[in-house]
Amino acid sequence: MRDAYLVGAGQSDYGAFPEESYRSLFRTAFEAAADSVPDGIDREDIDEAFVGTLGVGGRQLGLPGPAVTEHVGLGGVPCTRVENACAAGGFAVRQAVQAVGSGMANVVLAGGFEVMSDTSSDAAKYWLGVSGETEWERLSGTTFSGVYAQMASAHMERFGTTEEQLSQVAVKNHSNGAKNDHAQLGFECTLEEANSAPVVAEPLNLYHCCPTSDGAACAVIVSEDVVGEYTDDPIRIAGVGAGSDAVGLFERDTYTGVPASRRAAESAYEMADVGPGDVDFAEVHDCFAIAELLAYEDLGFCERGEAGALVESGRTDLGGELPVNTSGGLKSKGHPIGATGVGQIVEAYEQLAGRAGERQVEGPVRGLTHNVGGSGGASVVHVLERERGVGA
């Protein structure tokens, strides 16, 4: 397979932007991504595009891909929407890697967006409830936070994980997000504040849940044959892995882990020929605080049941051995569904390119991104490596 390289990535702010449209948000992200390419890129260079969105905005539910690419001047270029709920963006990146790998494209745009603040249409309200399983979860009255609350309860009962450990995820991610100009909730919070917030779905409180967000993100992925035209400091997409599972939690083998993520991580590590110990930082899918803890275990950052202790140890803090969610994560940076997986790639790009400012991890060589759809119906993991000089 031809190697794929990440040569640029950028995003809009995440937040609630009633004055913006999905197209204007996507344009902001596209221009930021194009501007970030070290040696520049022209629209004419782009062979293909993949766009991830769940379609919450209620604006253009069919053909949202061509609707945004045409708006940024890529009319004519093949564009396909990919969707796996909250992992739509991560799967858009994966399809870009496959397109490059196949030889059918040399320069591919992977983007994602969502507009969640406008729920004026019935369709938009409807969409907000469909990330879980529809027939047996949603229509039976289970909310999406309720699904993750069941996972949290099971993990607490089986492994002794505490509410305070859940709150520590929030404290860490808000501390990082406070250093990110694009973050929706870019403020710090204390452990006391995070512990005492109102309950959303027991045991999850407000600080254990990410916000709903508007936003967009884009990444430019190119083949090994042309990477030298865009940068002298290439970042290789060394590993890509994906997995799926039953959409409904009640049909899974376990409540205390996400099998789709384990499978995705195994595939990505195998393709990159590395292990979890080789990762210098990670962006993981913390839609709820318990999801970040499950990710630690599914990705092999610690043994099963030890995630609570891991976050407590400070090792996943910005200054720790394995910083996690340096961007602020979904919790603080925000979670515009289709944008999220691509936004993780933006953070990985900025870290590996040494452009993360106050959030900069010291000299990272390898980063990992982890994006989950629903409560684990799909999962996708990328391993990115800085390869100074390759392709120069």
Added chain:
Amino acid sequence: MRDAYLVGAGQSDYGAFPEESYRSLFRTAFEAAADSVPDGIDREDIDEAFVGTLGVGGRQLGLPGPAVTEHVGLGGVPCTRVENACAAGGFAVRQAVQAVGSGMANVVLAGGFEVMSDTSSDAAKYWLGVSGETEWERLSGTTFSGVYAQMASAHMERFGTTEEQLSQVAVKNHSNGAKNDHAQLGFECTLEEANSAPVVAEPLNLYHCCPTSDGAACAVIVSEDVVGEYTDDPIRIAGVGAGSDAVGLFERDTYTGVPASRRAAESAYEMADVGPGDVDFAEVHDCFAIAELLAYEDLGFCERGEAGALVESGRTDLGGELPVNTSGGLKSKGHPIGATGVGQIVEAYEQLAGRAGERQVEGPVRGLTHNVGGSGGASVVHVLERERGVGA
């Protein structure tokens, strides 16, 4: 790029099936596809899946891919939904070819489905209006048939195309569909009946419009490395092409052609190293009768403006030089949106494998499929070739 081969394809009936679910329809199609593989296939062989659906059914709008693959026993296998409105299925097939081409998968399932007969939810009703551009077409009161009516009017005015020629598309496709057990409207119609049907959107009448449908279709696509395990009579996916354009007709360069289809056809012909004259039969996207005529011109089957004369000549009839829509097309076979592009592949498979029964074209070597999203916001073309003995 590694070559991709089609080794099996099958579908459900198309129609209105209140007693079926999207999952049960998909299962029927999956089992038909698996059963059609000459040397058999096991679920464990399948590395990856792509599923096309617009989501009209209103059942599981997020994660519909894993929801159906898990139901047919493929839980765990990476599955990604792809969507480009009515071309969702064709793009699912294209992604399967890219996945095989990239080396990341050897055996890929491409499927599609839609449930359009159940419009009990607001979301489902909403969906039925979104295949066109939302903000400037749909919300301004333009129906989807109205968009195609504008294209028909322009073609009639510019080239002298007649309503009778539109009706001849219907007569031909109903004649073919009457020979297809899976067809929703599997009955013949006379030219007089087709000419005198009630107007839907002038100049298009009821016989110039396809029905809305429930249905599913699946195809099994494998790499050159493993094709010999599944068949001694391989069908190569020799060419794949795609294009996009502005979603709204009003923003396009022309009303009398579909630029995205022209681009898709050029790419597919170039990849296959053939021209339109090398094609023995074609399945084209006849959501409205004018769409089939535009396809003749966009695919190079005749010069610009001559499509009306081409259908009138009988050359695209089942017994003609270049039979088009031997399945009955969207018009007679039906149009369950996400299934349609994969269903075209099913017809190409049956024709190239010599299993098309009463609809069989004599000794075809090469077939083409053409699947359009919206009124031309996206388009995808495949060229399939029988290669007896390769991989044996």
